Amino acid sequence: MNAELSFLRTIQPELEQVELLMRTQVKDREPNLRDAVYHLLGSGGKRLRPALSLLAGKAIGADVDKLVILASAIELVHTASLVHDDLIDGALLRRGTPTLNSKWSSSATVLTGDFLFACSARLAADTNSIPVMKQFADTVSILADGEVKQMFAGPCSIDREDYYKRIHAKTASLFETCSLAAAMLGTEDPEILNNMRQFGYDIGMAFQIIDDVFDFTSDASVLGKPVGNDIRQGLITLPTLCYIETYPQDSLVQTLVTGKCIQDEEMLQQFIHSITNSDAITQSRDEAGRFVNHGIQCLNSVVGIKEKQPLIELADYIVSRET
Amino acid sequence: MNAELSFLRTIQPELEQVELLMRTQVKDREPNLRDAVYHLLGSGGKRLRPALSLLAGKAIGADVDKLVILASAIELVHTASLVHDDLIDGALLRRGTPTLNSKWSSSATVLTGDFLFACSARLAADTNSIPVMKQFADTVSILADGEVKQMFAGPCSIDREDYYKRIHAKTASLFETCSLAAAMLGTEDPEILNNMRQFGYDIGMAFQIIDDVFDFTSDASVLGKPVGNDIRQGLITLPTLCYIETYPQDSLVQTLVTGKCIQDEEMLQQFIHSITNSDAITQSRDEAGRFVNHGIQCLNSVVGIKEKQPLIELADYIVSRET
Numbered sequence: 001m002n003a004e005l006s007f008l009r010t011i012q013p014e015l016e017q018v019e020l021l022m023r024t025q026v027k028d029r030e031p032n033l034r035d036a037v038y039h040l041l042g043s044g045g046k047r048l049r050p051a052l053s054l055l056a057g058k059a060i061g062a063d064v065d066k067l068v069i070l071a072s073a074i075e076l077v078h079t080a081s082l083v084h085d086d087l088i089d090g091a092l093l094r095r096g097t098p099t100l101n102s103k104w105s106s107s108a109t110v111l112t113g114d115f116l117f118a119c120s121a122r123l124a125a126d127t128n129s130i131p132v133m134k135q136f137a138d139t140v141s142i143l144a145d146g147e148v149k150q151m152f153a154g155p156c157s158i159d160r161e162d163y164y165k166r167i168h169a170k171t172a173s174l175f176e177t178c179s180l181a182a183a184m185l186g187t188e189d190p191e192i193l194n195n196m197r198q199f200g201y202d203i204g205m206a207f208q209i210i211d212d213v214f215d216f217t218s219d220a221s222v223l224g225k226p227v228g229n230d231i232r233q234g235l236i237t238l239p240t241l242c243y244i245e246t247y248p249q250d251s252l253v254q255t256l257v258t259g260k261c262i263q264d265e266e267m268l269q270q271f272i273h274s275i276t277n278s279d280a281i282t283q284s285r286d287e288a289g290r291f292v293n294h295g296i297q298c299l300n301s302v303v304g305i306k307e308k309q310p311l312i313e314l315a316d317y318i319v320s321r322e323t
Numbered sequence: 324m325n326a327e328l329s330f331l332r333t334i335q336p337e338l339e340q341v342e343l344l345m346r347t348q349v350k351d352r353e354p355n356l357r358d359a360v361y362h363l364l365g366s367g368g369k370r371l372r373p374a375l376s377l378l379a380g381k382a383i384g385a386d387v388d389k390l391v392i393l394a395s396a397i398e399l400v401h402t403a404s405l406v407h408d409d410l411i412d413g414a415l416l417r418r419g420t421p422t423l424n425s426k427w428s429s430s431a432t433v434l435t436g437d438f439l440f441a442c443s444a445r446l447a448a449d450t451n452s453i454p455v456m457k458q459f460a461d462t463v464s465i466l467a468d469g470e471v472k473q474m475f476a477g478p479c480s481i482d483r484e485d486y487y488k489r490i491h492a493k494t495a496s497l498f499e500t501c502s503l504a505a506a507m508l509g510t511e512d513p514e515i516l517n518n519m520r521q522f523g524y525d526i527g528m529a530f531q532i533i534d535d536v537f538d539f540t541s542d543a544s545v546l547g548k549p550v551g552n553d554i555r556q557g558l559i560t561l562p563t564l565c566y567i568e569t570y571p572q573d574s575l576v577q578t579l580v581t582g583k584c585i586q587d588e589e590m591l592q593q594f595i596h597s598i599t600n601s602d603a604i605t606q607s608r609d610e611a612g613r614f615v616n617h618g619i620q621c622l623n624s625v626v627g628i629k630e631k632q633p634l635i636e637l638a639d640y641i642v643s644r645e646t
Binding site for chain 2: 033081088108111114121124125128133136138145152
């Protein structure tokens with residue numbers, strides 16, 4: 001947790017309850033499983049999703065105890081999906097900490113993910129809200145379906161709509177559930193629910209766009225993987241899309257447009273360098289900014305909302321963050 | 324489905340609805356994912372768990388539409404756990420059909436399992452019963468925790484209580500949920516619920532014991548793995564436990580008792596042969612029979628139960644089946 005983030009200050013006690021509740025889920029479980037989960041929960045992470053749930057729910061006047069349960073369910077489902085994603089990607093580090101699959105067998109890693117999914121489903125049920133549970137389960141299937149789609153997609157799909165669908169499935173759908181499910185615990189008003197859902201969607205989209213920008217602009221040491229890792233894997237993200245749109249005549253763009261991936265390491269490095277030093281980065285950041293602004297507009301149109309400021313700060317942080 | 328099993332006859336229409344509902348879950352999903360799920364659902368399986376849910380729920384007077392949803396949720400969670408288990412065990416065949424992991428990458432297999440878990444959670448939520456959802460989520464975590472325990476257990480634990488705990492986690496917990504959750508859809512009476520839960524537990528325990536007997540008595544071609552596969556992997560099941568108790572002086576029993584596994588192939592084959600041809604097999608079958616009888620007693624003590632006979636036939640089938 002980053003105590004220096006002002007929007008977290010108002011929910012510090014609830015965030016501590018979330019940490020406790022997540023750890024309680026494995027207290028009496030198999031010792032190796034328990035230690036693995038403690039390792040996962042202890043390896044950083046800004047707890048943005050629980051924060052979004054807590055702030056969104058409190059702004060709508062939802063019961064705080066239920067919000068803590070929901071926020072824990074959401075962070076556990078996020079953790080579960082990271083565990084399986086890192087296994088699938090063969091990632092060795094996450095946030096500078098060794099991944100579970102780098103230390104454990106893939107079998108144990110699969111089962112730990114399954115266990116965390118089950119814990120999160122139980123916590124979602126503990127909110128005693130059927131709409132929350134349905135929303136929750138739908139999000140988990142969107143996450144898995146999205147990963148499968150990405151796995152089977154042909155290389156280098158150059159299509160903004162595809163990109164937006166992909167980052168919705170991967171990231172924004174869970175952010176959407178954070179704010180929507182939290183609001184569901186406080187109201188049944190469809191207009192409020194839709195605005196709160198849209199806020200989560202927008203900042204989730206912005207979050208992933210900024211992550212995709214970092215893939216070009218960060219150091220490999222911070223990323224824990226080579227710069228330009230996405231494009232190396234044939235994954236076209238927003239900075240590349242912006243570059244393609246601005247420089248359609250670039251010879252490497254021509255290669256991509258004909259449906260081929262760039263295999264040669266020197267050409268790849270040159271292409272990554274070109275993108276990083278073009279205005280594609282600013283264009284992408286601007287796009288993330290537009291999502292956030294739209295989200296804040298939706299928030300502003302929620303009648304009678306309380307404590308809106310921390311949510312706006314959270315949204316601004318999503319686009320201004322450095323890691 | 325085995326139309327020849329008389330207890331399935333009364334629920335044939337509902338079982339067909341279950342098949343349809345399960346397939347509907349993937350209708351609009353990524354084509355590879357959809358085909359994989361169709362392959363899994365089409366590769367046999369007796370649908371004993373859905374049958375148990377449907378029969379138990381109908382006996383208590385639960386709403387049939389909700390029972391169909393519950394039965395589908397349960398069969399999908401069972402399928403999901405088989406997908407991950409086969410991946411973990413590196414199994415190439417199940418019920419004579421190639422497993423998903425034998426055809427697909429482990430990544431795609433992990434994600435297919437995740438997707439099926441998510442679908443089953445959504446269906447559980449579609450019963451609109453919070454107690455059912457909680458029971459459901461708890462069972463999934465028991466399944467995963469049980470698998471983790473088995474993975475990290477020292478070799479060759481010779482302890483009946485350990486064995487019973489293990490087969491509860493692996494098998495009986497889901498049977499328990501079949502009958503308990505189905506009954507929950509029809510009543511809140513704690514005595515009825517407990518008897519229905521116990522019935523599921525007992526026939527689930529019997530089911531796994533009989534499976535463990537088959538590991539010794541079936542042909543390798545039927546099993547899709549070598550005879551005595553469990554003991555080869557250091558897993559002590561009831562037939563071995565019975566043999567150990569009857570022949571404590573056997574030299575290979577002595578090896579096991581000192582906490583060592585039998586590594587030598589010739590000695591292993593000799594030991595498996597000794598167990599298969601001893602009364603350990605009958606003793607194990609008798610134990611399964613005792614579980615079933617106890618389950619039927621519980622069923623008989625449910626006041627006002629309807630259509631009890633198919634449940635008794637299902638219970639008898641569990642111990643009399645040949646595969």
